[in-house]
Amino acid sequence: ALLQAQANLAKDQAQLAQAKADYERYAYLLKKRVGSQQQYDQALAAYQGLKASVAADEAAVQTAQVNLSYTRIHSPIDGRTGNLIVHAGNLVKANADTAMVTINQIRPVYVDFSIPEKDLDQVRANMAEHPLPVFVTTPTDKDERERGYLSFIDNQVDSTTGTILLKGTFKNANERLWPGQFVNVTLIVRRMPDQVVVPSQAVQTGQDGSYVFVVGEKMKAEMRKVVLGATVGGDTVVARGLKAGETVVTDGQLRLVPGATVIIKQGLEPRQAAS
Template sequence: MALMNVMTAFRTLRRWGRHAVAASAVVPALALCACSPKEQKPTVKPPVPVVLAKVERKTIPVQIKAIGNVEPYATVAVKAQVSGEVVNVHFTEGQDVKKGDLLFAIDPRTYAAALKKAEANLSRNLVQARNARQDAERYAQLLTEGIVTQEQYEQYRTKAEAFAADVAADRAAVENAKVELSYCTIRSPLSGRTGNLAVHAGNIVKANENPPLVTINQITPVYVTFAIPEKDLAEIKHRLASGRLAVEAIIPNDQGPAEQGTISFLDNAVDAATGTIKLKGIFENKGRRLWPGQFVNVVVTLASRADAVVVPSQALQTGQSGPYLFVVKADTSVEVRPVTPGITHEGLTVIEQGVAPGETVVTDGQMRLTPNAKVTEKRPGGAGVSPPEPSKRP
């Protein structure tokens, strides 16, 4: 019995112990809830450092840009017109030559002999023709006196005319021999620069054989050929009808100024495959900066647009709704402003509609911006310009 009482007392104490542990766990939790601070306010985002620029008014040229290819003003492939041995070359490849300069000498002996033979045949036939003419004149007199018959006279007259024809043929043969002999000295047909020399002294050449002996290109002046879109044809025709149309050729990776020229040729048809039309500009090329076969950037200035509203081209962004700008408001926050861009020139883009001169736009740092975000202008070193601290009175 005593043992039963002890067991009952032990179970009672055990239940009281569990309730005490639970109570001890609840008390600290209530204390933490009582001591927790009030709900915190959301933190204010700092201004985003950006690069800013003012919207301005400027005069912007209206231009057409294209890729052009330099072509020689004239090019001549020099070939031999007679066959023979090249006995002398009077220039070095890559040399500048003038019109009429001696280039090649071909062995002239065969052609000189042919000329002498033609001249000898002419001399012989001249004598025979003179005698035949005299006989014909004498028989004409005898015919009038009735001494000879008409048939006899006709024989001598025909003989005289035949010799006269032989003389004419001999004269032509002499002229042909002189021409062929002159072909033994090959002279430059134009002023220009020689190219690769295909034959040297001692080689045998044939008349009109390929490849040419040398090719000469005239590079002062020079042409630049390029193509423009069909949509610009009407404006080009209008400008050409009004007078000379200037064109510039800019040499890539060349720090020098652009070469100045004028449009000299407009093709007579639009290329249906590409929708472009071919033009040529002529350039004096006094400094020989333009070289045949070279590619250049071509700029045709059609007109100038005064008081155009412009922004730096890097300020323009493109979204799903089209082009837009981040415009800074008076409270240094930004708004997204849809705009209508126009032509570009030297890093500036004309804005047809959307902003006004004097407004401020973001040109760098747009990736971190959202509508109504605050901005601060970057220092030249890259840090943002902090707002001035309020003055403190003593």
């Protein structure tokens, strides 16, 4: 179809060139009053008709080129193809619901994860200030982390789970992350350097607020009021009330009173407040 359209275009272009020459010739003769008006009008009509034919031929060529381009399918993304669904010899119709092949983008790759809605305001506030790093590890290799950044926050909270969907973007240069793979995700919302943290089980709650038992000199217990910060994993930040290096009690607080002697259980190491 394309070759035929191109041949028709070439033929009409040749005829158009001849018609243009005839039109210009009869226009000159009419101007010199040696040609007839009828010959001029016929030459003009033939010239204009062939111009229209050439325009139609050019449109036919473009249509044929577009139709020919449909015989090659180009992926809009770079990625890796999966199992072929359609093979050579299969009949494929236009606008079919069945895909011929599935292509998954590998570099970069996106990791979906969710956070509780109570953390959304903090994430949005810090994301407005700077990109938030995201780290992932695979279940089979927890020591090797891939670093990316938070690139997407969904526009609504899932009312059934009370969580919101987030996405992290990873360059994945070594292709360690694979589409559909389960990974462990850590989102760094903000960094708090030089903070004192204690095991969360060391923190007790009384009538006057939170407190911990500190092991002082001669293994005597001292009840210390503390002001708490964020809790991350199994550790709690102590904003005020403790110094780095002090030893706190993590078990048996119900049997302690201020001034009581603390005995370290056999096989357990004393836990210290860390900075």
